[in-house]
Amino acid sequence: MFSSAIAYTGLIIAYALYRWKKWHTKSRLPLPPGPKKLPLVGNLFQLPTSFEWETYAHWSEVYNSDILHVDAAGTSIIIVNSHQVAMDLFEKRSAIYSSRALTTMIQELIKFDWLFGFMAYGEPWKERRKLFQQHFHPLDTATYQPKEQEYVHKLLKALNRTPENFIEHIRHAIGAITITIAYGLDLKPVNDPYIEIAEQALIGLGAGAVPGAFLVDSIPILKYVPSWFPGAGFKRKAAFWRKWATMLVEVPFEAAQKEIASGTAKPSFVSACFNDLDESKDVEAQKIVIRDTAGNFFVGGADTSVSSINTFILQMTRNPEIQAKAQAELDRVLGPNTLPTFADEPSLPYIAAIVKEVLRWHAVTPLGVPHYLTEDDEYNGYFLPMGSIVAGNVWAILHDKNDYPDPLVFRPERFLTPDGTQLDHNVRDPLAAFGFGRRVCPGKHMATSMLYIAIASILAVFDISKAVDEEGNIIEPTGEYVSSLVSHPKPFKCSIKPRSEDAEKLISSL
Template sequence: MALLLLRDIPVLCFCILAHFIYRYRRKPILPYPPGLPRWPIIGNALSIPLTYMHIFYKNLGDRLGTKIIYVEALGRPIVVLNDIRIAKDLLEKRSGLYSSRPELPMLTEVIGAKEFFGTMPYGDEWRNHRRIFQQYFSSKKQYHVEESAVEFVRKGLLPNIYQAPQDAHEHVRSCIGGLSTSLTYGLPTRRCKDPLVFFAEDVFTKLTSAAAPGKYLVNVISPLKYVPDWMPGAEFKRVARKLRDEKDRLIEEPYQMAQKNMDESTLSDCFVLGSLERNRDKADFERQAQHIKQAASQIYGAASETIVAATMTFILAMLTCPDVQRRAQQELDSVVGSNRLPEFSDMPNLPYLSAIIKEVLRWNPIAPMGLPHFTTEEDVYEGYYIPKGSVILANAYAMLHDEEVFPNSTEFKPERFIKNGVISDNVLDPENVVTFGFGRRVCPGSRVALSVLYIAAASILTVFDISPALDEKGDPIKVEPEFIAASVVSEPLPFQCKFTPRQGKNIESLLEEYLAAEFI
């Protein structure tokens, strides 16, 4: 009995200490933003769902009649922004206070993935990574990006769908992953089932899930990161150890392959080559080279995950909205004709397709809760107190499904962006606002993502009809749009559909010079 009491004394002391810290911590003079009633110590930890958080917070804001929400989880303050104006006021106009990132326990602490500048705290290292990215992917490189995107869509995506339409999802991933490999490392990839693309996709899917609150409990109860590997329930530690090794391999191997090709003067234009050449004469070249290697892995992962999710959302929307698909195809036929494939020069003459892309980004935001921001000092906004160390969540889903801005927000309606046959200036554009973040942490690769999405969508609709798959009785299989529940990136759950060459399109002629390509 005495031994049991001695063992329990530390736990009892911790509980007493936690109680007094909670009870006597400094209370703000001003109120917190509206939120749910909080329990001592745990706050709202038991009320916050681990899946579809963006929908929960939108509905909570509607129920409370507020666009800014305050909750706590085990002492950690969380402020949710459901409104574009508020997000701009805080994350852009006061970006000096709101540009850092909080700890993402499973990703950054347990796995140790601290190399990715998208999740780095605000500071000099983050600035240098972002500077390296922006120097290469400037407006001068946009033509190279577009040229590469056209090549991969024509040599990879379209022939693969034509020859094996049942594997369309895999073909989208192969195309985007191959394009990312080419732009980042200058490496050729197999048109189908490239081993590096396959491995990278698997690793980044796991890393993206690790950053989401719903996949691992340690993301909600941060102290769990200290439990030893052998303890019951510590399976996440063993998962992290394996994923850490895979992450390190993914950062190192393609970079070394690019270095070897560069030494042999066989490396094509890419981020690694351009960035190393730009920084080669600097006194701190070794440091810059390390940052280039780290930034390269971030570029590859972010591009693959987000563009694949957006492209699959586009395909899902065309499947479930056949009238929209037919109208887009009519527009493409009038501009592109029947004897060629679309070019980027066609885009200004395709307003309805442009409206579809905007609606894809609005209907299912790529990152519905974004990556969290973090307050480095306390703040006051419209009479509400926001503590230092708050996690700030910009709820893109709530902003883009605001009925006051987008009536009938759950419906896929590209027409909302069209007025008198052209894109309307009076409707909020998801391409320029919300989708790619806010303030200093806005995604620097948005132009790349949009370019790939545009040419992929235009090319698919030019060549194929997207229709329901048939069941064993020959009846169409109805698809209800559903999306991944616990991930930073919102991708449609697997769904069945059928790709059929369009009537009147000589697909063999259109793809003749691409069908034999094995490598791109």
């Protein structure tokens, strides 16, 4: 055991030395500012291990720079802390800022190599992203809005039955929307096997994607260590997670394929792609690309959207006056006891402002999904080395007080004109929530429409307030969040009750 620890340590030092020498001898320009680096380990012992985005935002003030550089034992990391730098690098220089750092754990051991959201920039990524955008186009609202509305109505019924399980109901509804849009499959109201597979697979992805969690990502040669070897627990974990990752990409796709073959398939992303198969080319190869691409819907769309809806519930619990304003708008525009449709969206500016503020106030992916720099670059007199991980600090950008005064306050009015009657287009849209450049979230239209219909429908029929314990004491939600790639509110309690008897009848009639 002791000798294997020495061997691992030796490997880390050799690797760190190699990486460090490589990017310190290349340019006479300085790296962007950041905390002082120690030999070999760089900033490894200064790097924050949770809520990194807040520390990085603070370092921007300390070092008076909206671009920072840190060195994690030989891994070069650039942090982009402002909208301007994000545009300059991710958008204007997108040809070299659009890759992803591949990790041995995610791609090779857990085998999420089919997930285009985590692929390097290149042909396989382009092919899959193009297919996704071609058959899941923002303007083709018929491909996603009816399903969103249908499952949001099911969500209202579930919330009415067992409101205390709201987190579970929201997870189920959003998971069902993404799976049914991707594959056209019917899902069970509870304990659905497709959702179970997808959620299990996400656990592996979440754990495997934590930077620095697995040594094999710094020293890829360790992947050859046999599973029984001391310290090779990562191999056993990877084997377990690989099972779910493979099921996620294969099981729903095979079910959809069967329905297409038997002529019973409902319209979906997969069925649209099958209609477009080019018989003059390799059909099996095309099916693999369709299969891989469909697997991105749940992974990209479910956990992220669930986080935002839970943030909305949390904010309604804490801010009754915002809720009352939103309900007044709904009652005025729709009439009482009427559920909203997508046609009502332009007439509901306060609801639109809540959607924006939910996305801004808590960045679902606070450091985005980091990009990877594929060539040496120079920016504002700094050297940016090829092979750097480049993280857009979405949290910092959405909490920039120049764009959003009092950034920590949840205030939908910031997105409205002073008279509150319409959206103020001079206020920066919180689009950074969806990332940047060529990798920008291709599901953002679905995400925002899902948020709109869920928020407007829930507020039309329910009152959300603080829960009360058995002794009658009010339970204050802590408002704490989990620190991870996709950041969620920690589970909290609240009360969700129909606004009136008529509202309850309306829900029951769905």
